[in-house]
Amino acid sequence: MAKTMTGYQCSECGWRTTKWVGRCGECQQWGTVTELGAVRAPTTAASPVPPDRRAQPITTLQPERSGHRAIGIGEFDRVLGGGIVPGAAVLLSGEPGVGKSTLLLDVAARVAGQGATVLYISGEESSNQIRLRASRTQTLHESLLLASETDLGTVLGHIDQVSPSLLIVDSVQTIASAALDGQPGQPAQVREVAGALVRIAKERDMPTIIVGHVTKDGSVAGPRILEHLVDVVCHFEGDRDTSLRFIRALKNRFGPTDEVGCFEMTAEGISEVADPSGLFLSRGAAVSGTCVTLAAEGRRLLPVEIQALVTNSSAPNPRRVTNGVDSARVAMLIAVLERRVGIPLTDKDVYVSTVGGVRLTEPAADLAIAVAIASAARDVPIPHEMIAFGEISLAGEIRPVTAGKQRRAESGRLGYTRHVDDDTPLLRDAVREALSAGESSRERELSTAF
Incomplete structure (x- = not known):
């Protein structure tokens, strides 16, 4: 015999419950649940199962794969x-x-x-x-x-x-x-x-x-x-x-x-x-404060250019402005650069931004951000053929990142012949290597020009 109970319903969305509540469990509105009166709890009788729809052992079923139809995009x-x-x-x-x-x-x-x-x-x-x-x-x-x-x-x-x-x-x-x-x-x-x-x-x-x-x-x-x-x-x-x-x-x-x-x-x-690489890279001459990294978007690796600007500040609290990167992460990297690498940034305004409006959230971009800031502070441009990726710890160590092998292979395919990554264990050595390559590249450009 069916059991009789009192029902309540939300006047906004129709959600039902067997007991009164002050807030609807579906639309989250207050004071909309009202009493419907005595209702009978539904009972469902068992129905006979057709022979062709009986439950079967999973091992006897043949897998069928629905084909994907390409849209054309x-x-x-x-x-x-x-x-x-x-x-x-x-x-x-x-x-x-x-x-x-x-x-x-x-x-x-x-x-x-x-x-x-x-x-x-x-x-x-x-x-x-x-x-x-x-x-x-x-x-x-x-x-x-x-x-x-x-x-x-x-x-x-x-x-x-x-x-x-x-x-x-x-x-x-x-x-x-x-x-x-x-x-x-x-x-x-x-x-x-x-x-x-x-x-x-x-x-x-x-x-x-x-x-x-x-x-x-x-x-x-x-x-x-x-x-x-x-x-x-x-x-x-x-x-x-x-x-x-x-x-x-x-x-x-x-x-x-x-x-x-x-x-x-x-x-x-x-x-x-x-190939979205052109949207995230600037094509001008090499200037200080820029470094390229490979950002992982799903299974796709996208080259993204990070730009930094370091200027003298007369304010008691220097500015730290970011766009496209985590501001807290940049503040940590600035502290690591000053403490572990010896680059003074306490009295400097630091601006960090990505090209193309892309937002970087993975820690693999740490090394490129640090190299870009160091390049801007020393006014030494990073060569176009150099790319950097790696996570930086508070001890100034460069940690491996996910898909490191794929990042190296993809950067080589895109024409980047020099890497700064976890092969160099310390941030201090990695920054020195990047700045030395920039000095050598600038000297070659000057010798060619004159």
């Missing part, structure tokens, strides 16, 4: 694990204005160019607005179908009518189901819409890309279950002050999660950058 395909899988649900999140819609419009045009039908559903823009952007970015194709809808039932009707090979929904927070109360974007609505889109993607083997908004802290807006429902979660990020954009896979059931795709935003749209 190499950087995006790399992040997805080689392309998009039939029936896969991909969630793409990112800050407003970073270029999500522009990227997906390019994706839609590439897939449509392969002879497939693509349905692009937009709940944020009209079809005419998308048409104008497609003209500017040259992503027009007859097999690319547009619809501006915010009702889930109408979206499903479009899918039944078109039977697309790829579905793009921009965005899940703008679509609402008439079966539920509440405005679009509320947790219950997002959960219902995402569940329906994922379900139909699996039933029809139709790959689906869903755009998701983000909150102030950068996480996907809506219930956490949204990320559990989909197969792939990608985050599109970039600095508005620069044209550089990165796409990373935070979850991927069909491939690795350590790949990073690099793009550049231009007036004509967004374009992939297969």
Whole structure:
């Protein structure tokens, strides 16, 4: 016999609980949980299992691998694990204005160019607005179908009518189901819409890309279950002050999660950058205060130039200004340089920045930062063919970093013939080696000039 109990429901998102609480466990709103009255606890009777669906020993099952279908954008395909899988649900999140819609419009045009039908559903823009952007970015194709809808039932009707090979929904927070109360974007609505889109993607083997908004802290807006429902979660990020954009896979059931795709935003749209080294390196003559390192972005190694400027300070507290690197890490390296190497920086203003707006967080960049600061303090330029990577301890030792062998091989492929790394155990010796190479290079340039 079913048990009778008292139920409570949140008036904002529809979340239910068997006992009263002051704060909703789903949308975290206060004072929205009200009593529904006596309800019966649901009971589920056992159903007979069809013969073809009985549980089997895992050793008797034959593995089947769904083939990845290349989209045609190499950087995006790399992040997805080689392309998009039939029936896969991909969630793409990112800050407003970073270029999500522009990227997906390019994706839609590439897939449509392969002879497939693509349905692009937009709940944020009209079809005419998308048409104008497609003209500017040259992503027009007859097999690319547009619809501006915010009702889930109408979206499903479009899918039944078109039977697309790829579905793009921009965005899940703008679509609402008439079966539920509440405005679009509320947790219950997002959960219902995402569940329906994922379900139909699996039933029809139709790959689906869903755009998701983000909150102030950068996480996907809506219930956490949204990320559990989909197969792939990608985050599109970039600095508005620069044209550089990165796409990373935070979850991927069909491939690795350590790949990073690099793009550049231009007036004509967004374009992939297969070799991004030119974005992070300056091409001018060798000047003091610059040093190149290899930053690991997933399994990709990117050369990044670090610049430093050291000037005399008359203030009681010299300035320490950083851009693209951790300020606390730079302060530690300045202390190590002064104590272990003997470079006086107490009365100096120190400025450290990366080229291209990239942000370095791994400790492998410590040595390049220290060499750049030492180069600026001594006014000795580091040769263009020299590269540095290594972690620095408080004792002034250079520690090995991850993928050290791969970094050396990649730097050689990029044309860097001289390395400063953990082969030199002490920071003091490494700085002397780099400055000596700079002095020799400057002497050769002067002798050639005269």
